[in-house]
Amino acid sequence: MSIEKDDFSRRDFIKSSGMFAGGLVLVSLLNPLKLVFATKKPVGKGKWYGVGIDIEKCIGCGSCARACKIENDVPKEPFFFRNWIEQYTITNDGQIIVSSPNGGIDGFKQPVPDEEIYKTFFVPKMCNHCAKSPCTQVCPVGASFESPEGLALVDQNYCIGCGYCVQACPYGCRYINPEKGVVDKCTLCYHRLEKGLDPACMMACPTGARLYGDLNDKESALSVFIKENNCAVLKPQLNTGSKLFYNALSQEVH
Amino acid sequence: MPVQVRRLLLVFAVFIGLMLVLKYFLTPESWREYGPYRGNALLEIAEKEAKYVEMETCAMCHDSIAEIKTQGNHKSIQCEICHGPGYKHADDPENNKMELYQGRQFCLRCHTKNAASPKNIIKQIDAVEHNEGEECITCHNPHQP
Amino acid sequence: MNKYESLYEALANLDGFIYPNEIALNWDLLIVMYPYITGLVAGAFILASLNRVFAIKALRPTYEISLLTALSFMLVATMPLISHLGQPLRFYEMLITPHLTSAMAIFGFVYLWYLMVVLLLEIWFDYRYDMVIWSQQKKGFMKFFYKALSLWVSDTSKESRKTDEKLGYFITVIGIPSAFLLHGYVGFIFGSIKANPWWSTVMMPVIFLFSAMVSGIALVMFIYMAVSYLRKMKIDMNALDTIAKYLFYILILDFTLESLDQIHRIYEADESFDILKLLVRSKLFFTFFIMQIGTGTLIPITTLGFLQFKKPREKIRKILYLIISICVLVGIFYMRWNVVIGGQLFSKSFYGFTSYKVNLIGGSDVSLSLLWFIVPFFILAFLLWLLPPWKKHAADI
Numbered sequence: 001m002s003i004e005k006d007d008f009s010r011r012d013f014i015k016s017s018g019m020f021a022g023g024l025v026l027v028s029l030l031n032p033l034k035l036v037f038a039t040k041k042p043v044g045k046g047k048w049y050g051v052g053i054d055i056e057k058c059i060g061c062g063s064c065a066r067a068c069k070i071e072n073d074v075p076k077e078p079f080f081f082r083n084w085i086e087q088y089t090i091t092n093d094g095q096i097i098v099s100s101p102n103g104g105i106d107g108f109k110q111p112v113p114d115e116e117i118y119k120t121f122f123v124p125k126m127c128n129h130c131a132k133s134p135c136t137q138v139c140p141v142g143a144s145f146e147s148p149e150g151l152a153l154v155d156q157n158y159c160i161g162c163g164y165c166v167q168a169c170p171y172g173c174r175y176i177n178p179e180k181g182v183v184d185k186c187t188l189c190y191h192r193l194e195k196g197l198d199p200a201c202m203m204a205c206p207t208g209a210r211l212y213g214d215l216n217d218k219e220s221a222l223s224v225f226i227k228e229n230n231c232a233v234l235k236p237q238l239n240t241g242s243k244l245f246y247n248a249l250s251q252e253v254h
Numbered sequence: 255m256p257v258q259v260r261r262l263l264l265v266f267a268v269f270i271g272l273m274l275v276l277k278y279f280l281t282p283e284s285w286r287e288y289g290p291y292r293g294n295a296l297l298e299i300a301e302k303e304a305k306y307v308e309m310e311t312c313a314m315c316h317d318s319i320a321e322i323k324t325q326g327n328h329k330s331i332q333c334e335i336c337h338g339p340g341y342k343h344a345d346d347p348e349n350n351k352m353e354l355y356q357g358r359q360f361c362l363r364c365h366t367k368n369a370a371s372p373k374n375i376i377k378q379i380d381a382v383e384h385n386e387g388e389e390c391i392t393c394h395n396p397h398q399p
Numbered sequence: 400m401n402k403y404e405s406l407y408e409a410l411a412n413l414d415g416f417i418y419p420n421e422i423a424l425n426w427d428l429l430i431v432m433y434p435y436i437t438g439l440v441a442g443a444f445i446l447a448s449l450n451r452v453f454a455i456k457a458l459r460p461t462y463e464i465s466l467l468t469a470l471s472f473m474l475v476a477t478m479p480l481i482s483h484l485g486q487p488l489r490f491y492e493m494l495i496t497p498h499l500t501s502a503m504a505i506f507g508f509v510y511l512w513y514l515m516v517v518l519l520l521e522i523w524f525d526y527r528y529d530m531v532i533w534s535q536q537k538k539g540f541m542k543f544f545y546k547a548l549s550l551w552v553s554d555t556s557k558e559s560r561k562t563d564e565k566l567g568y569f570i571t572v573i574g575i576p577s578a579f580l581l582h583g584y585v586g587f588i589f590g591s592i593k594a595n596p597w598w599s600t601v602m603m604p605v606i607f608l609f610s611a612m613v614s615g616i617a618l619v620m621f622i623y624m625a626v627s628y629l630r631k632m633k634i635d636m637n638a639l640d641t642i643a644k645y646l647f648y649i650l651i652l653d654f655t656l657e658s659l660d661q662i663h664r665i666y667e668a669d670e671s672f673d674i675l676k677l678l679v680r681s682k683l684f685f686t687f688f689i690m691q692i693g694t695g696t697l698i699p700i701t702t703l704g705f706l707q708f709k710k711p712r713e714k715i716r717k718i719l720y721l722i723i724s725i726c727v728l729v730g731i732f733y734m735r736w737n738v739v740i741g742g743q744l745f746s747k748s749f750y751g752f753t754s755y756k757v758n759l760i761g762g763s764d765v766s767l768s769l770l771w772f773i774v775p776f777f778i779l780a781f782l783l784w785l786l787p788p789w790k791k792h793a794a795d796i
Contacts, residue, residue, distance in 0.1 A: 059371040061364040063335050070339055071305045078403040079410075081419045087370055098416035098750050107363035108370070120370040125418070134594060140504035141492040145291035155295035158282070160492055161485015163425035164503055170594035172418030172747055176425055178403070181485030191302035200306055206331045206364065207375050238593050254748040256562040258527065261550045262520070269515070273494070280495045290498050 048150045050215040050243035052225040057209035060122040062104040067204035080175040082186040083126035090119040127173040127186035131241030135165040156182045170235050305339035326398035361390045415751025424743045424755045428764040429483040431739045434585045436476045441582040442615010443469040451571040457641040463788035465619045471779040482767045502588045513581045517574040524567035582611040596671035597742040602660040609653040616646045617727035647703035674749040682744050686733045695730010699723045
């Protein structure tokens with residue numbers, strides 16, 4: 001058997017391919033091109049956004065949900081929402097009726113006559129922009145992330161559409177955009193904030209039930225709102241660090 | 255070292271090397287700029303066009319209506335809540351018109367009687383009892399109700 | 400719109416109140432197939448390791464079949480996931496820029512580890528000598544193919560075979576915790592979602608693991624009988640009886656663990672309990688009580704238990720084993736269904752349910768799921784032709 005001759009040429013091949021592979025590994029570790037790009041300053045500018053909603057002022061007109069759908073090109077069909085309003089009606093015999101017809105965009109009807117009602121109110125819902133958000137924790141590729149200003153955003157050009165974040169959000173704020181195949185959610189109108197405008201839902205609310213602001217600034221409208229009211233967050237037992245503070249949140253609201 | 259182990263180590267070295275090379279070439283630029291995500295994503299999200307222009311922009315041309323509005327109960331309501339988004343109209347007022355009055359149902363969205371709606375915040379009417387079939391603007395000026 | 404027909408149907412079948420975005424079930428039948436297939440892999444491998452590491456000699460006839468079955472299903476395991484993605488062409492991002500806090504991202508690497516280091520290596524060490532011999536016997540393309548498969552290591556000495564044996568044993572020993580990691584991980588992917596009380600339990604990885612073992616063992620039992628029948632080979636009844644015995648033991652363990660989870664849930668009755676009770680009793684009644692517990696657990700346990708004490712004729716035992724293996728396979732599929740689909744049927748507001756209907760005709764999720772379940776059998780047929788266990792040369796070391 002001409003082992004030596006075969007082995008020699010094979011050994012050569014193995015040696016050269018090994019060196020080639022080793023060289024590639026080294027090059028990839030060094031990453032020379034990264035040094036050329038200068039790092040940009042973070043756009044956060046030290047802000048830490050939060051949201052406040054005053055349930056005692058919500059009239060259930062649906063302007064916020066309607067404005068959000070128009071501003072953000074949320075698909076009208078099949079009826080996904082970045083924010084919506086729920087109507088809670090607790091009857092005298094203890095029944096809890098919750099409804100959100102088309103997210104509340106077209107307003108609400110009263111489900112039972114006045115005499116049977118014990119307690120009733122509207123609760124607007126939206127992304128809570130959690131500080132310890134479970135949705136960004138579970139994204140496998142880093143397409144769901146927390147911006148430096150504390151907003152939970154989605155990189156739609158990187159999202160693979162696995163839907164893990166949709167399952168992980170305890171508040172039901174996320175959905176998979178049926179046309180794009182990626183995840184969509186409330187961005188607190190980040191594109192408007194950067195231009196100095198208010199988020200669409202905040203601007204749309206006729207009664208001032210919605211507000212947002214910088215939690216780091218103790219003089220901001222939001223910080224004052226939290227100080228002067230007894231605020232609560234949804235599902236505090238899950239420790240999501242929710243930054244959506246409700247005034248007059250009743251215990252039936254989940 | 256037995257020949258099998260040598261051969262296998264080589265194969266795995268090649269495989270891992272290939273993975274590292276792929277990782278170098280396929281990792282997107284601006285990755286990890288601010289955190290475990292593409293830094294450019296922030297810019298891409300911010301680039302989107304804003305559709306609602308807000309009252310100040312409307313008032314730049316429609317100052318007389320804006321003036322009237324500040325004296326009524328609708329003073330804090332944005333023009334675009336009733337008239338729709340204004341970005342197209344603000345760019346090209348002649349060719350892009352805003353929506354005007356849309357009928358009784360539109361006003362009732364806010365003003366219909368609902369037990370859940372706080373009475374101290376908004377005036378509510380019973381849609382059936384209050385002039386059913388009539389248009390609201392027959393009696394009420396929406397800019398100064 | 401035909402595309403959204405199922406959503407409109409679900410909207411018409413709403414029960415109570417759900418968050419508006421919950422109308423669509425994102426993780427559909429394909430995501431039920433994925434833990435099912437990975438479970439079959441882990442279970443088949445555990446059966447192989449029972450022979451190799453725990454020296455249960457009676458299982459020797461099924462050793463290679465278990466390994467090749469595990470490999471066939473492992474190769475297809477990620478396909479249901481990739482088919483389900485909203486952007487499937489971007490799947491590589493999970494391996495290139497994995498977000499390390501995400502269980503799904505880590506799973507990509509656990510999968511690679513298990514496929515490359517455990518399964519492929521173990522099969523390689525077991526078959527290397529045979530592949531060299533076959534490469535010497537064949538001609539043309541097959542000769543080259545076998546040589547390439549053996550990585551051009553042509554050593555056929557006794558020492559090299561001893562090394563193969565030792566290293567193969569070592570890999571199997573690593574393989575057992577790796578198999579636990581593989582399927583325990585899938586359980587962790589569900590069990591770590593605190594937002595969903597049906598999924599969020601410490602028991603989830605353990606339950607998934609033991610039900611995986613049960614399904615894998617039943618699969619090997621079924622395949623061993625099918626392959627022997629197709630090749631007109633005599634079935635080693637001792638092997639089959641031993642497989643049945645281990646199936647029985649692990650079924651008991653699995654049933655105990657699942658019962659523990661449910662009893663604990665019922666006893667503590669926390670805030671999610673009322674909606675979950677309704678879920679199990681109404682929406683999941685058929686799939687949970689009749690299919691998962693009845694067909695998948697109670698019938699096999701009682702039959703296998705009976706068989707431990709009184710063994711009827713060989714022919715009857717074979718028929719019973721066939722029926723039992725199919726019952727278990729179906730039952731474990733419904734267990735995955737109950738976890739994945741069940742967890743999405745109720746609203747996170749705990750106030751209502753949505754619905755999910757599988758379109759048996761024309762639904763893309765059904766055809767893809769069937770495809771990814773049937774393809775491994777073809778792969779197995781190919782592997783059994785390429786690496787026939789019955790043509791192996793005796794290990795005379």
